[in-house]
Amino acid sequence: MARPVNSEPTESSFRMVARTIEQRIISGEITPGDILPAESRLAEQLGVNRSTIREAIRVLEQNGFVKREPGRRKLITSIPHSGDISQRLTATMVLNQVTFEELWEAMYALEPAAAAAAAVRGNDEDFVAIEANLAATRQALEDSASLVELDIEFHELVATATRNRAIQMARAPLSTLFYPPFYAVMSRLNAGQRLLTAHEQIYKAIRAHDAANAREWMEKHIQDFERGYELANLNMASPVLMPER
Numbered sequence: 001m002a003r004p005v006n007s008e009p010t011e012s013s014f015r016m017v018a019r020t021i022e023q024r025i026i027s028g029e030i031t032p033g034d035i036l037p038a039e040s041r042l043a044e045q046l047g048v049n050r051s052t053i054r055e056a057i058r059v060l061e062q063n064g065f066v067k068r069e070p071g072r073r074k075l076i077t078s079i080p081h082s083g084d085i086s087q088r089l090t091a092t093m094v095l096n097q098v099t100f101e102e103l104w105e106a107m108y109a110l111e112p113a114a115a116a117a118a119a120v121r122g123n124d125e126d127f128v129a130i131e132a133n134l135a136a137t138r139q140a141l142e143d144s145a146s147l148v149e150l151d152i153e154f155h156e157l158v159a160t161a162t163r164n165r166a167i168q169m170a171r172a173p174l175s176t177l178f179y180p181p182f183y184a185v186m187s188r189l190n191a192g193q194r195l196l197t198a199h200e201q202i203y204k205a206i207r208a209h210d211a212a213n214a215r216e217w218m219e220k221h222i223q224d225f226e227r228g229y230e231l232a233n234l235n236m237a238s239p240v241l242m243p244e245r
Contacts, residue, residue, distance in 0.1 A: 014055035017046055021056065022065050025077050036066065036075040063088075089173040090242070097239035100229070103178055104236065108222045110171050111155065115202055115218035116211040118161035126161035130203050133157060137199060141192035148183045154199050158218075161206065177240040182225060188232040194224060 024030040036042065039053045046053070057075060060066040064080030093103075118126070133154050140146035152175065159168045185191065198221040205214035229236055 013048060014052045015059060017048055017052055017056035018059040018063075020046065021060060022063070025065055030077050032077050032079045034077050035069075036077060085169065086172040086176065090176050093173065093177060094240055094242045098177075099237050099239055100181055100234075101236040103174060103240055104222070104226055104229075106174050107171075107178055107225075108219070110167065110174065111158075111222050112215040112218040114155075114159050114162050114164075114167050114171065115206065115214040117164055117167065118158045119206045119209050119211040119214040121163045122161035122206050122209075126157065127203075127207055130154065130157050130161075130206070134196070134199060134203060137192075137196050141196065144183065144186040144192075147186055147192050147195060148179055151182070151195060151199075152179055158202070158206070176243060180241065180243050181229065181234060184234060185225065185228040185232045189228055191224075191228055195221075198224065 021030070021036075025032065030036075036057075037045065039050045039057070043050045043053045057066060061068070064085070065077060066075050067078045068074070069076055133150060137147065137150045137154070140150060155171075155175065159171055162168070186195075198217060201217040202214055202221065205211075205217055226236070
């Protein structure tokens with residue numbers, strides 16, 4: 001049992017308690033959906049005071065491991081949503097001044113792998129959704145803002161077709177930071193037709209279940225972004241910025 005701390009919770013004490021509870025959830029000792037004991041009981045079990053427990057619960061709520069039952073005071077353990085995790089990773093990359101070049105390298109590693117996996121596991125539902133995206137893209141070749149939105153959607157549809165949640169979760173924060181500079185590229189260069197051609201070829205390979213060709217075309221597509229960034233006179237060494245909401 002941990003040694004009791006003073007009445008004023010310190011950062012180390014409440015975060016230590018939060019990590020303890022979080023680890024118990026991850027290990028399966030506490031099952032998502034279980035009701036946590038009352039603050040006084042938790043404080044007694046962990047050898048800390050209630051103010052420390054209260055701060056620890058706040059951290060767990062922010063991280064998605066605990067939620068309050070609607071209309072009641074009970075605390076229920078939960079599984080963090082991928083969106084919550086993505087937001088924290090996005091903020092971490094911005095605060096650590098990750099550069100666009102680093103972001104591009106990560107996308108170059110991940111997106112071709114996603115295309116190859118989509119070629120293996122994609123189904124008719126995925127094909128219908130991607131075909132609708134391509135049709136909309138053909139109608140938006142002169143609209144930079146729409147093209148960026150459709151490109152985001154295209155890559156999300158490819159990720160969905162992988163049936164791989166790890167790929168989907170890993171690429172989400174990268175995508176959030178990747179596309180604001182991509183809009184700058186699209187608004188300065190007339191690259192709509194080139195983007196559409198790449199998407200059509202990637203989809204053709206996915207539809208044919210040709211993983212190697214899907215990977216190759218996705219690599220070309222991501223390489224095009226780097227070339228476009230240079231042609232638009234934008235600095236790949238600049239740190240990424242938090243997108244405006």
